[in-house]
Amino acid sequence: MALVTVQVYPYRSDAEIASARLAADGIRSAIHADDEGGLNPGFFSHYGIRLEVDESDLSDAFESLGIEHVNLSRSVAEAMFSHAVWAQPNEACGLVAMDDDDLIKMVFCLTNTDESTNRFTIDPQEHFECVRYAEKRGWRIGGVFHSHTTSEPFPSKSDIDGGGDPDWLHMIVGPVVGPRTVIRGFRIAGTDVAEVSVTVEP
Numbered sequence: 661m662a663l664v665t666v667q668v669y670p671y672r673s674d675a676e677i678a679s680a681r682l683a684a685d686g687i688r689s690a691i692h693a694d695d696e697g698g699l700n701p702g703f704f705s706h707y708g709i710r711l712e713v714d715e716s717d718l719s720d721a722f723e724s725l726g727i728e729h730v731n732l733s734r735s736v737a738e739a740m741f742s743h744a745v746w747a748q749p750n751e752a753c754g755l756v757a758m759d760d761d762d763l764i765k766m767v768f769c770l771t772n773t774d775e776s777t778n779r780f781t782i783d784p785q786e787h788f789e790c791v792r793y794a795e796k797r798g799w800r801i802g803g804v805f806h807s808h809t810t811s812e813p814f815p816s817k818s819d820i821d822g823g824g825d826p827d828w829l830h831m832i833v834g835p836v837v838g839p840r841t842v843i844r845g846f847r848i849a850g851t852d853v854a855e856v857s858v859t860v861e862p
Contacts, residue, residue: 671709681725690711691711727855729857730764731763731859740767740769740833751807754782755782755805778816805831808835813833815830819832820848826848
């Protein structure tokens with residue numbers, strides 16, 4: 661099977677409960693964790709416990725577990741991809757504007773003041789201007805995106821430690837250098853990471 665991550669849990673017991681729920685719906689899953697089979701739960705705890713399924717079962721798994729779903733327009737997705745390529749070898753970053761129905765209306769491609777390959781900080785003046793632009797149109801800043809040049813589009817330790825607004829949608833483009841670049845979405849609250857299903861509209 662080509663396994664992909666459905667969701668990441670802070671504890672193995674949470675992942676096992678979700679795995680059992682998937683099994684009840686006829687979806688095979690696997691639990692991946694660097695905790696020595698549960699004997700050392702603190703080891704690499706910041707990576708979390710990953711629940712994985714075959715890629716062909718991913719949509720059904722999201723539905724089974726009640727995982728949030730978001731649609732991206734083709735133009736928004738292409739803007740994120742283009743900015744990620746332009747920023748190489750550093751991480752790209754930007755903000756996402758949403759309307760009152762949580763529909764993504766616009767993406768702002770911004771400056772990573774860290775100029776780093778493994779972390780990002782959005783230019784504060786650019787952030788302020790984006791807030792003003794969005795508010796004039798009745799929108800709000802409801803999300804952030806950044807890129808991973810060579811690693812998988814999953815929150816790194818620095819992404820999780822960076823925190824931010826737990827109500828924001830966090831989207832990651834990656835790996836920029838590779839045969840298959842994708843956009844994945846997450847909610848990050850403290851050390852808890854929950855995946856959001858992302859679909860790019862045709």
